[in-house]
Amino acid sequence: MLQPVTGSRWQPTLTIRASYALHAGAAIALVVRPGLWPWALGAVVADHLILTAAGLWPRSTLLGPNWTRLPQAAAATGAVAITIDDGPDPQITPQVLDLLDQHRAHATFFCIGERVERHAQLVREIVSRGHCIENHSQRHLHRFSVLGPRGMANEIERAQQTIAAITGELPRFFRAPAGLRNPFLEPVLARLGLRLASWTRRGFDTVRPDADAVFQRLSAGLRSGDILLLHDGHAARTPGGIPVILEVLPRLLRAVAQAQLSPITLRAALS
Numbered sequence: 001m002l003q004p005v006t007g008s009r010w011q012p013t014l015t016i017r018a019s020y021a022l023h024a025g026a027a028i029a030l031v032v033r034p035g036l037w038p039w040a041l042g043a044v045v046a047d048h049l050i051l052t053a054a055g056l057w058p059r060s061t062l063l064g065p066n067w068t069r070l071p072q073a074a075a076a077t078g079a080v081a082i083t084i085d086d087g088p089d090p091q092i093t094p095q096v097l098d099l100l101d102q103h104r105a106h107a108t109f110f111c112i113g114e115r116v117e118r119h120a121q122l123v124r125e126i127v128s129r130g131h132c133i134e135n136h137s138q139r140h141l142h143r144f145s146v147l148g149p150r151g152m153a154n155e156i157e158r159a160q161q162t163i164a165a166i167t168g169e170l171p172r173f174f175r176a177p178a179g180l181r182n183p184f185l186e187p188v189l190a191r192l193g194l195r196l197a198s199w200t201r202r203g204f205d206t207v208r209p210d211a212d213a214v215f216q217r218l219s220a221g222l223r224s225g226d227i228l229l230l231h232d233g234h235a236a237r238t239p240g241g242i243p244v245i246l247e248v249l250p251r252l253l254r255a256v257a258q259a260q261l262s263p264i265t266l267r268a269a270l271s
Contacts, residue, residue, distance in 0.1 A: 010190040015054065015062040016183060022047050051183055055145055058179025058198045064186030067173070067197040067227065067266070074269035075225030080261045081269065082107040082252070083199065084245070085136060085175065086206070086233025088115055088122045092243050093232045097129055099246070103253040105263035107131050110175045110197075113138035113159035115233065120166045127167050132265040135159045135171040135194065145180035153188045160192060173197045173266050197266055202229035203248065209236045211247035218248065219255045227266070228252070 012020070026040035054062035061068075070079055084107055087093050093109075100107055109126055111133050116123050126133060137144060138158040147155065156174060164170045174194040176185065181196075189196055203214030218228050230252075235243040256263055 007191045007193045010187040013062060013064055013186075015051070019047050019051060019183075055182045056180055058176075063181065063183050064189070065196060067195060069200050069227060070225045070266075070269045072225070074264065078224045078261050079264045079269060080222070080224060080256060081227045081266050082249075082256075082263050083110060083175070083197070083227060083229050083266070084108070085110045085229060085231045086115075086140065086235075087111055087231075088119045088126065089233050089235070090119055090122060092235055092245065093119075093122055093126070095246055096232050096249060097126065097131075099249050099253065100131070101129065103250075103257065103263075105253055105256070106265050106268070107263065108134055108173070108266045109232075110134045110136035110173075111163065112136050112140045112233065113162040114140075116159075116162050116166055123163075123166050127169075132267045133163055133167050133169070133171065134173040134175065134197070134266065135163060136175050137177055138162065140177045142177070144177045145182055147182075147184070149184040149188065152182075152184050156188055156192065156194070160194075172270065197227065199229040200226040203244075205244040205248065206231050206234045206236055209238050209244065211238055211242075211244050211251075214244055215248045215251050215255075218252055222255060222259055222261070224261055 022043055026044050029036045029040050054060045059068045060066065070081055082105065084096065087109060088111060109131055123133060135156060137155045139155065144155065160170060172195065174189055175197050179198050201218060203217045205214045208214050230245045230249065232245055235245050237243060238247060
């Protein structure tokens with residue numbers, strides 16, 4: 001039986017409330033003094049540029065709550081979170097699971113709904129090994145950040161249903177494709193009881209074939225509370241043809257252990 005996830009009432013951020021006020025003020029100004037239209041138009045355009053920039057900044061909290069680090073209570077225990085996106089991949093993910101087992105580490109897999117459907121048994125194996133599956137949208141559309149509220153809701157809700165049908169659990173977290181979003185996202189997440197999670201740092205391992213550079217980006221300044229991002233789907237390959245994550249992950253897990261930190265799932269950090 002699925003454990004229900006309770007939604008919450010959306011609370012617009014100060015940035016969103018300021019945008020509402022600006023639009024209302026511009027409309028009133030046009031009624032009272034139509035000659036002010038260039039100034040009103042300029043203010044509205046500037047506001048939209050700010051909102052767009054906030055959506056293109058994955059770690060921004062201007063549009064709503066966003067986990068860029070673990071909560072303080074989890075960080076105080078020496079926890080870090082390794083998150084793995086864009087899978088599952090039947091060639092790479094099983095090797096990732098073996099590496100995690102070897103280091104007794106747990107990770108959070110942000111999975112694409114369509115891939116979950118195609119590789120259902122692999123998804124069940126991820127869960128059976130103690131890891132969590134979270135929502136990375138149904139299709140991982142490159143245009144996700146320009147979808148309207150209905151389009152975003154469709155992508156997220158379909159992935160929720162897909163993952164729940166196969167794992168028996170509803171995701172508790174959502175990560176936008178490439179981390180990009182717009183102001184329509186947070187109301188959808190609030191209704192579905194989902195939390196937005198980005199990262200503390202990422203290695204760009206979908207585009208960088210240099211495992212050393214990816215490892216340095218992830219491990220430099222490593223400390224408790226960090227949320228780290230790797231990819232088992234869409235993984236770049238080293239010059240030798242090895243998926244970058246398979247070279248980086250064991251080194252990263254050793255660095256975590258040497259720093260006396262513990263890899264946990266994002267869901268574990270909720271409690």
